[in-house]
Amino acid sequence: MQVLENSGKKGSSHKGYLWAYHAPADGLVFFDYCPGRDKTGPERILKDFSGVIQTDGYNVYQSLFEKNQSIYHYFCMSHIRRKFDEAVKNDNQRAAWAVGTIGQLYGIEKEIREHMPPLSEGQIVEKRMTKALPILTQLHEWMQQEYPKVLPQSPIGKAIGYALPLMESMRLYALHGDLQIDNNLIENAIRPIALGRRNYLFAGTHDTAQNAAMIYSLFATCKKHGVNPYDWLLDILRKVNDPDYDGKFSDLLPNRWKLNQ
Structure with a gap:
């Protein structure tokens, strides 16, 4: 700004x-x-x-x-994938493989989101540990093998160099059902x-x-929270300027305001 x-x-x-x-x-x-x-x-x-x-x-x-x-x-896996997207023109073989492998992880997340009835956190963890963790391991090992073979300042080198230090921590989302991939x-x-x-x-x-x-x-x-900003603003401005308003100002935050409508 x-x-x-x-x-x-x-x-x-x-x-x-x-x-x-x-x-x-x-x-x-x-x-x-x-x-x-x-x-x-x-x-x-x-x-x-x-x-x-x-x-x-x-x-x-x-x-x-x-x-x-x-x-x-x-x-964030989305930021990792973006780097490889940018490297496709530089090294299509490596970058496309990485993008495709990351796409498999997103495919698993799509299955989780669309499952009916919705999966519990425990079921999400089980699915991620069974299907996503092996892919994360494969992706991490591939980066370790390929990074010494590329120029560090090339687009593919920058993509792998960006992702490699982050991969170990990315296992965290697969071990918790309430975390997001990105x-x-x-x-x-x-x-x-x-x-x-x-x-x-x-x-x-x-x-x-x-x-x-x-x-x-x-x-x-x-x-x-699906709150209309105009309706919310109109109501809370009236209340904060009302000398007889005896509620908590924190209750006027959009998430709490909605509960009282």
Whole structure:
């Protein structure tokens, strides 16, 4: 997100970043604006967190979580696959094999999603351990064998080099029925931000960029819960301005507001 700078120089702007957080079990989305892309933002937000975190392969995450014994960190298969998609023109044989093998993993996830009646978490784990784990192992071993044979700076070399350090942790999703193979659930929530950037071009200040992040968070959470943003906003603005409102403001969050409708 471009943010205007008060530097006196005409047209001067700063490139800030919106960090995206998603709690799938609760359907909550949170965007946090930070002036930079170092670990300061996620370190502040996640300082008291314990549990499982899924991210892309950006190296800041690894340095942030690798020594934290209360966090189990794994990665996104969609980002891994994307690198191999980009390498098809460079090395079709290797890249196509990797894309096809990853496609088998997604085929298993499709079977799980479409199974009727829905599978329990235990049944999902059993299916993933039986069918997905051997494929993950095969893919990992293939990367170890092929990486020394390719140029590290070639597209296929970059694809394998990106994926190889992540593969061991990718086994985590196969061992838990409530985890996802990728973070596409939050990736979909990011799309309106890209559209917004094309419309308003920049934020006026760092403070207004954080305000925009707050609005994006609330509206993305509305979408997760099937809440009409207009109806929600109309109702909660009336309540927060009503001196007789004696409820909790936290109950006005979209996920809780819906329960009272």
